[in-house]
Amino acid sequence: MEIRKSKPPKHTPELLQKAKAAVQSAFFGIRDAISAQRKKMQQKPLPKSEPESKPVSSMAHKVSSWNPDEKSFVPHVVPAQRRRIRYDRILLVALLCCLIVFLCIYAFKCSTQSDKPQMLAANAPVAATEEAAEEATVTTTTTLSPEQIQQRHTVYEKTIAVVGDSIASGFELYDFIPAENGLAKGCVAIRNIHDFTFEDENGVEKDIIDVLQEKQPPYIYMSMGMNDINLLSADEYTQQYTTEIGKIQAVCPDSDIIVAGITPITPSSTFSSNTTIQQYNAALEQAITQLGKENVAYFDAFSIVVDPATGGLADQYSAGDGVHLGTASYPALLEALYPLLDQMPVPPGFPELEQQILSAETTASGETTTETLSDARGN
Secondary structure (H helix, E strand, C coil), X not given: CEEECCCCCCCHHHHHHHHHHHHHHHHHHHHHHHHHHHHHHHHCCCCCCCCCCCCCCHHHHHCCEEECCXXXXXXXXXXXXXXXXXXXXXXXXXXXXXXXXHHHHHHHHHHHCCCCCEEECCCXXXXXXXXXXXXXXXXCCCCCCHHHHHHHHHHHHHHEEEEECCCCCHHHHCCCCCHHHEEECCCCCCCCHHHCCEECCCCCEECHHHHHHHHCCCXXXXXXXXXXXXXXXXXXXXXXXXXXXXXXXXXXXXXXXXEECCCCCCCCCCCCXXXXXXHHHHHHHHHHHHHCCCCEEEECCXXXXXXXXXXXXXXXXXXXXXCCECCCHHHHHHHHHHHHHHHCCCCCCCHHHHHHHHHHHHHHHCCCCCCCHHHHCCC
């Protein structure tokens, strides 16, 4: 059992200070007034008609005399000594009143600070605040079946556009995404992407920005850099990459952008080194993080296809030349990519996309799920 003491009201110290100050002010005011009056009385001469040595009976002071000349009723004057005694009594009464007030305030303070132990169970849950309770009621989770997840990922495959170099072109080449969503070509790099043209939906060759502006894909997967690491520094690479992201966001503000890291090469390849690739990837990831954009995310493609034993491209994911990826690489990359898409916000400009995903989940399970897409993604 735990003993918890009640706390005094927050206003008690402030009230005590104000009361104490008021008592002191009243006390000193009364004291000064009485002292001044006593000095005044000491300086005032006694009436000549009544010598100080002559005792006066009490009745003589209480009975008033009639003055025939002035024809008025004149009260008899009280001697100065008795006035001093009267003021001394007033001072004593005032001091007693001040003492009583102070004692009352002190008693009130002690009563508010008295120990009143409250017995609480050691393991009793602490009552949550209203705000925490509201947050708790908002958070709901629904576990999706493998069939529902697969149907959701099928929707991703149909809506993601891949922009990049020859390594990225494998998504379209091996039929993992629709041909119209493949916007990747050999020799493309972040430094020269605008030197190439890409087909729009009508087969017209255009700049990549123009094609994306017309297409407005919900998801844009960017993968390039292998053709940059030998010609650009890491800083130049990341600077040009972030500049290109800004251009795409200007024409596709509602799209989610996924920036993939450079994939590894085999240990025997002389094209570059995996140490260099990792340095460029680290710089790129940091640059994406510094952007602070909710709809722009870094995807660690390097770790998906690397061989932990050698630190290079795994044999089962190699196309044979030590640089390009084989067929088995792309489903592995997509399988790792989809959970990242699940965590990203639903592109706000594509309500039909959310409906497609929800419809796919309902079809896979045979019944309507109570989970919304925003719930599944932690929003």
